[in-house]
Amino acid sequence: MKHWEETREDLIFSLDIGTRTIIGIVGEYTEDEKFKILAYTIKEHNRRNMYDGQIHDIEGVTKIVKEIKKDLEEKIDAPLKRVSIAAAGRALKTYKIKVEQFCDSLSEISKRTIEALELEAVQRAQEEINAQDSNKSFKYYSIGYSVVDYFLDDNKMEKLEEHRGEKIGVELLATFLPQVVIESLYSVISKVGLEVGSITLEPIAAINVAIKEELRLLNLALVDIGAGTSDIAITKDGHIISYAMTSTAGDEITERLAKAYLLDFNNSEKLKVELSQKDEHEFTDVLGISYKMSTTEIVDNIFDIIEKIAIEISERILEYNGKAPSAVFLVGGSSQMPRLKETLAEKLGIPKERVAIRDTTFIENIEGLEDIKGPDMITPIGIAMEGIQDKYRNFLKVLFNGEEVRIFNTENIKVSDILVLTGFNPRKLIPERGEDFIYYIDGKKRIIKGENGTSPEILVNGKLANLKTALQDKDVVAIVPGIKGKTKIPYLYDCIVRDKIISLNKEEVNLIRTIKVNGKVIEENIQLKMGDSIEIEEIKDIDSLLKYLDRDYNINDLLINGKKIENNYCLKNGDLITTKEDKKSINLIVNGEDKTIVFDKEEFIFVDIFNYINFDLSAIKGKLVLKTNGKEAEYMEPLKDGDKLEIYWE
Structure with a gap:
C-alpha cells in the first residue's frame, strides 16, 4: 500500500452517492478564489445498494466509496482524510398542514402570536409524519417550511399582523428529513476511514451551483431528474421556500424502453443515455432481432412515459409553489431526455424557453471542467462548493434551557428549529391573559376579562432574540417565561x-x-x-x-x-x-306646532316657554322676534290656552 508523508489540508473531496452511480470529485481552492478540479471518478453500483437515494446495503456502498477514494488518491498522489457529502433530496418528506387557534378578539394579532402559530403547525406536521411512518424508529427533523395561506375567522388573509379576530389559522408546507439517512451516510464514511468535513442536502448543493444567489430573488424551480426520483427545489425572494419530489424519473424511461424493444436493463439504460447524444441507433433485442431507428422514432414510441414524468413534475411544482414559476432549470442525467423540457413547459403553461437544462458550462469560478460537461455533475460540484464555504458543519450543538440539543445543520438553523425538535409548546410564547372573572346577575352570566400578561422572552447567549434568530454552534438558548395576567376581582x-x-x-x-x-x-x-x-x-x-x-x-x-x-x-x-292635581297644563301653538305644557306655577308667562322648546338664545343671529297672536309679546306676559306664539331671528 502506498504511504504519503503528509496530508494536504487544502484538498476538497466531495461524494455524490446516488441511486445508479457514485461520483467523487477532488479539487483545491486557488488564491484567485476559484475552485480547481484536480480529478474525478464515476462508478456504478453493481447491484441495488440504493433505493430512491437511500442507502440500503451499507457494505455494498462502502466498497464502491473505497474504490473511488483509492482511485482519486492515486490520481492526485495524495491521501484523502475528509469528505463533503449530501443527504438525498428524495429522502425529504414534505407535509401540508392547516392549524387554527382561537385568540383574544380585543387585542391586535402580534408577530409573536403568528410565529407561535406557524411553529405549532410545524410541530403538528412532524408528529403526524412520525405517526404515519411504519418504522417507528425513524425520527424526522424539520429543515424548513413555507406558508401557503393565513386565515382570519375562516377568511384567507395575506397578513395577520395588527388585525383583530376570534380565530386565526395557517396552512403551510413543512419539510422533514429522516435521521436514518444521516446515520447511514456517516456509517459508510466512517467505514472507509474518512471524516465528514461538511454535510448538506443535495437540492441545496445543486441549487447553489445551478442558480446564482442573485437569481433566487425570482420565483424559480430547480428539478434534479435522477434515476429513482425527480427532486424539486423552489426559490423565491432570495430563499429556498420548499422542496418536493416525484417517484418517476430516469428508471421509468429505462423500463419503458425495455418493454417496448425487449431489451435487458443494461442495454435499455445505454439506449436511454444515447437518445440525447445521437440521431440514429442500432441495437439488438433479447431474441436477437436487430433494430435501426432514429431518436425521433424511439421518442415518439415512448412519449407516454416522458409526458407522465413531465405531468408529475409540473403537478408537484404547482402544488408547492401555488402557481407556475418564472423559469425551471433541469439538472441530473435524465434531464437530457429529448422532448422532456418542452413537454414540461407545456404542462406548466410557460414559454418553452423558460425551461432550460443547466450543465457545468454555466458554473462560474471553477477550473478543470473540460471533461465534466453534463448536468449530472452539477450536484457533486455543488457538494464540493459547500465544503469550501464550510456553511454546513455536520450537526450544531445548542444548549437549550440547560439541556444539550444536537440538530442537523441545514441552510439556516433558527430558534424555531430547536423548539420544533424539542417539542416546546409554542403557545407558551404567547402572553397569557389572566383568567376571566365570571359572575351572575339574576341568572345572566357576566364576564370581566383578565388583564394582559407579559410576553415570554427568548434569549440567545443572554441577548434578546426571536424565533427567526439564526443559531451557531454552541449557542445558548433560553426561554424566560412571561408573567400571567391577573384576574380582575371586583367588589x-x-x-x-x-x-x-x-x-x-x-x-x-x-x-x-x-x-x-x-x-x-x-x-x-x-x-x-x-x-x-x-x-x-x-x-x-x-x-x-x-x-x-x-x-x-x-x-x-x-x-x-x-x-x-x-x-x-x-x-x-x-x-x-x-299627581295631576299638583300640576297645571296649557295648550299653545308654538311656531305652528301644537304643544301641551305641564307646569306647577300659578301662571305660565311668555318667558317660561324657553324651558320647553329647543331655541338657542346664547348665539345671537340677528334681531329676536317674539309675538303672541300676531302681536309683539312681552317677556312677562301671561299666556292662556290656545295662544299662538312666534319666536324667530330676523
Whole structure:
C-alpha cells in the first residue's frame, strides 16, 4: 500500500452517492478564489445498494466509496482524510398542514402570536409524519417550511399582523428529513476511514451551483431528474421556500424502453443515455432481432412515459409553489431526455424557453471542467462548493434551557428549529391573559376579562432574540417565561347599581330593595368570589311601587316627568312622579306646532316657554322676534290656552 508523508489540508473531496452511480470529485481552492478540479471518478453500483437515494446495503456502498477514494488518491498522489457529502433530496418528506387557534378578539394579532402559530403547525406536521411512518424508529427533523395561506375567522388573509379576530389559522408546507439517512451516510464514511468535513442536502448543493444567489430573488424551480426520483427545489425572494419530489424519473424511461424493444436493463439504460447524444441507433433485442431507428422514432414510441414524468413534475411544482414559476432549470442525467423540457413547459403553461437544462458550462469560478460537461455533475460540484464555504458543519450543538440539543445543520438553523425538535409548546410564547372573572346577575352570566400578561422572552447567549434568530454552534438558548395576567376581582358595587332613586310627590324612594349574593342578603360592598350569583330585588313598575308604599293613587291621575304614564313603563333612576292635581297644563301653538305644557306655577308667562322648546338664545343671529297672536309679546306676559306664539331671528 502506498504511504504519503503528509496530508494536504487544502484538498476538497466531495461524494455524490446516488441511486445508479457514485461520483467523487477532488479539487483545491486557488488564491484567485476559484475552485480547481484536480480529478474525478464515476462508478456504478453493481447491484441495488440504493433505493430512491437511500442507502440500503451499507457494505455494498462502502466498497464502491473505497474504490473511488483509492482511485482519486492515486490520481492526485495524495491521501484523502475528509469528505463533503449530501443527504438525498428524495429522502425529504414534505407535509401540508392547516392549524387554527382561537385568540383574544380585543387585542391586535402580534408577530409573536403568528410565529407561535406557524411553529405549532410545524410541530403538528412532524408528529403526524412520525405517526404515519411504519418504522417507528425513524425520527424526522424539520429543515424548513413555507406558508401557503393565513386565515382570519375562516377568511384567507395575506397578513395577520395588527388585525383583530376570534380565530386565526395557517396552512403551510413543512419539510422533514429522516435521521436514518444521516446515520447511514456517516456509517459508510466512517467505514472507509474518512471524516465528514461538511454535510448538506443535495437540492441545496445543486441549487447553489445551478442558480446564482442573485437569481433566487425570482420565483424559480430547480428539478434534479435522477434515476429513482425527480427532486424539486423552489426559490423565491432570495430563499429556498420548499422542496418536493416525484417517484418517476430516469428508471421509468429505462423500463419503458425495455418493454417496448425487449431489451435487458443494461442495454435499455445505454439506449436511454444515447437518445440525447445521437440521431440514429442500432441495437439488438433479447431474441436477437436487430433494430435501426432514429431518436425521433424511439421518442415518439415512448412519449407516454416522458409526458407522465413531465405531468408529475409540473403537478408537484404547482402544488408547492401555488402557481407556475418564472423559469425551471433541469439538472441530473435524465434531464437530457429529448422532448422532456418542452413537454414540461407545456404542462406548466410557460414559454418553452423558460425551461432550460443547466450543465457545468454555466458554473462560474471553477477550473478543470473540460471533461465534466453534463448536468449530472452539477450536484457533486455543488457538494464540493459547500465544503469550501464550510456553511454546513455536520450537526450544531445548542444548549437549550440547560439541556444539550444536537440538530442537523441545514441552510439556516433558527430558534424555531430547536423548539420544533424539542417539542416546546409554542403557545407558551404567547402572553397569557389572566383568567376571566365570571359572575351572575339574576341568572345572566357576566364576564370581566383578565388583564394582559407579559410576553415570554427568548434569549440567545443572554441577548434578546426571536424565533427567526439564526443559531451557531454552541449557542445558548433560553426561554424566560412571561408573567400571567391577573384576574380582575371586583367588589359588589363595581358590578351593580346600588341606588335607583325616584320621587313620588317629592318623597324619595330607592327602587333597589335587597341585594343577595348566593342567596344571602348583603348590605356591604363585599369583594366577590368567582362564580358568585347576585340577585337584585327591585321595584320595576308603578303598580309595584304603589303596592309597596301602600298608596291608593289611581294610575290615571299620575304623571311621570310631567307626561301621561304609558303602559308597561319601567321605572328609571331619577323619575319624577306627580299627581295631576299638583300640576297645571296649557295648550299653545308654538311656531305652528301644537304643544301641551305641564307646569306647577300659578301662571305660565311668555318667558317660561324657553324651558320647553329647543331655541338657542346664547348665539345671537340677528334681531329676536317674539309675538303672541300676531302681536309683539312681552317677556312677562301671561299666556292662556290656545295662544299662538312666534319666536324667530330676523
